[in-house]
Amino acid sequence: MPRASTQNARPALRRLPTHPSRMVQAVVSHLLPLLFRGQGLEIRNGNAANGLARAFAAQQSGESNLLIAFRHPSTRDPVVLADLFWNRVPEAAQQLKLPLARPIQLRFLYDRGIPIWAGPVIGWLLQRSGGIAIHRGRLDRPALAQARSALAQGRFPLVVAPEGATNNLSGEMAPLEPGVAQLAFWAAEDLEKADDMRQLNVLPVGIQYSWRQHNWRALDARLNALERHLGIRTADAWTGDHDTARQDRLIQIGMNLLKALEQLERLKPDPEQSFSERIGAYRLHGLAKAEAHFALRAVGNLQERCRRIEQAAWDRIYREGVDQLPPLERSLADWEAREADLQLTRMRLVEHFTSVSGHYISDRPDFDRFAEMLLLVEEAIGWIEDKPWHGKPSLGPQRVELRLGRALPVRPRLSQYRSNRRESMQLFMQDLEQSLVALMPDAPL
Template sequence: MPRAGIQAAQPALRFIPPDYSRWVHWLCRAALPWLLRSRGLVHFETSGSESLATLFAEAQSGRSRLLIAFRHPSTTDPLVMAQLLWREVPRAARRHGLSLKAPVHSQFLYDRGIPLWAGDAAGWILSKLGGIPIQRGKLDRLALKTARDLFAHGPFPLAIAPEGATNNHGELLSPLEPGLAQMAFWCCEDLAAAGRHERVLIVPIGLQYFSTSDDWGAIDRLLGRLEDLLGPSTATVAASSSAVSELPANPDQAPEHRYQRLIALSEQLLTLLEGFYQLRDDGPAADFFERLSRLRDHALAVAEDHFQLSPRGSVIERCRRIEQAAWACIYRDDLDELSEVQRSLADWSAQEADIRMGHMRLAEHFATLSGSYVAEKPSIDRYGEVLMILWRAVAWIRGREEEHPPALGPWRVRMAVAEPIDVLERSGAYRRDRRGAVERLTTELRERLEAAIG
């Protein structure tokens, strides 16, 4: 496992207030083409940009408030959303004779952990773009209050990824968190309290990434690199599955051969991790994803036992609670009050918390793996998505997260703006049954996002 990154207790995490700056926005907009190319994003397909431009015109005229709900399959999504709002929507507006006031922009929620690994400069830029940091594993009242106020009264729409985190799958939607629907109903209440009559609209946006190449060589090279990293046993497992490192002489056998290599690779990684955690071997009859589920549960339990947390909820929910418990040990507001010995013990506690959080990070890497995702559609993109999950997990275990895998891009990006959901029409049902209305609205949003990536 990687070494503990935290060597001493840190001052408490402060809230980074949104502080929109037009000149920082202008600089980021100017740098956007270079940033997109640096991530291999070379072609953009947009459907529904005209309707989104119309919605922005309506919002700018004071007739509606917009809540943009975007899919979150990749860490490049913020750049893609910037391309959509800063460039595609204004272009669509000009084509259709719509007058939009500059800038076309949205404020957004982002994970408070991003500046911890990306640096203080990232936190500063996100703040200057109007970002609102939220700690995901707890009821972050200040972040929610700030987002709620800006949604109802701020100068821009609000953008939220309802999946809560990247899931690394272009054609598979993770469970949606109910917070977005709740935020929409709060906005209806706040507008009514202020005597305002704007519509409150949720705009679902699907994002997907597709390789621009049909060359399977990059997939095979990534398979080979992972096989090398996992060691000789992979070749043994591959051989038992009728898979070897070289491609078969008959090209018609290549797809089956490649899939067997993927299965063998996954089996080997799982076997190594089971050995690390000393999990009992259930033999060859044990289902792979039953074993994976057991591994995730065990890794999470190691952390939960340390922080005295109960194992309830989904894998992602458990991960967020563990993260918050670890942060409570690492980032403290009482450091100035501690004696020298107490401070040393606080440092020790912070290191222990960071190590325990590492077990959660391991489980998190495998949180979105699906048993039939590649088998039901063995495309280059699905192979690439699953292999990149495995690559990131292996790189994290090795402490080499900065190491780049064999390139699978460049990428074509598809952005689909779905039909908006009028929340005001559902506010009466919310007053009668708040929980039920939030659940129904979340379900409807899920259906529209699934249609957008279908």
């Protein structure tokens, strides 16, 4: 995510309404194959297109309502899924002789912050593709009510990313947010109150990116460039087998980044701590400083804490009636906005280091994991230096594989939900997590 420097308080963020347009959807669906061809991205549908064709046919015939929960490893996921839903699934339905009654239209949740950093054009496209903007750092009742209503009515499947945000790793999943379970149970209750006998199914969708060719020479060249940039020893000084050497080099690069951030924060690390332990200490320190600034309680997991910090910063940057403030109060509001943006940047740095670790590669030292971790480190450097890191040479074109898991029925769980809501939601999220993990690399179809 690019960094934007805030100098002045701005008018409050307005709610972005959902304005679906079949014309926009038709234009985008025709452009997507051209986009993928230009990027060299190969799409492999696995069992997803056929399975979703059957699910959409059942949904359109009134047999079931659908909530689609997808893995979110990349910012490219929305366009990959749009191609799946709008192009691949209709083609599969024709081949399976399952004619769809109408073109596939969806409702999906997206972070209200995306149009801020991605630009108004992306925001416009999200609105007209069926998007429901939600403030993730607070209880956004209007957005949740809209999503709940869409899911209960069932005319349009609802699409959500249970991880909440990208982690840029195809082989490791971020903790799931419980909102998907709550929406599913709310909608199931609404169906029962309306004596609506339709089933409500949650469909897990796995997304995995990989490189079509394993260009180790390009990867080593980019490691060399990072080492030169950071002023650390070159590859010639490393010994041992290639995988171990590359892993050690990445850890050394990460350690140099971490040392710079520790100096910035005046942190004195324990020399006995491992790399992972020092990263954890830095994360906690950064979150604690931002939370102290906004007088927030340090509760919840890392994602939840980051979202609350983000919302607190937005509340000070985007303010009601800011243009009507007298000059002195306006100057103080601008000052507060700049300080909030600084804390937001601190939180973003913590987020960038969330996925940086040594175990991701040691668990499975293949090209894809090395490349993903390399890109994460390059992105972190670009963020710190406030300019994009243009890694060269190219690692080559990628492919993306899509997999569909078994449907998780919701209505049979309602009795348990009524007796113990917390436990039933936890069990549901555990089942969903297991389903999504089973769709990750090396898991059988």
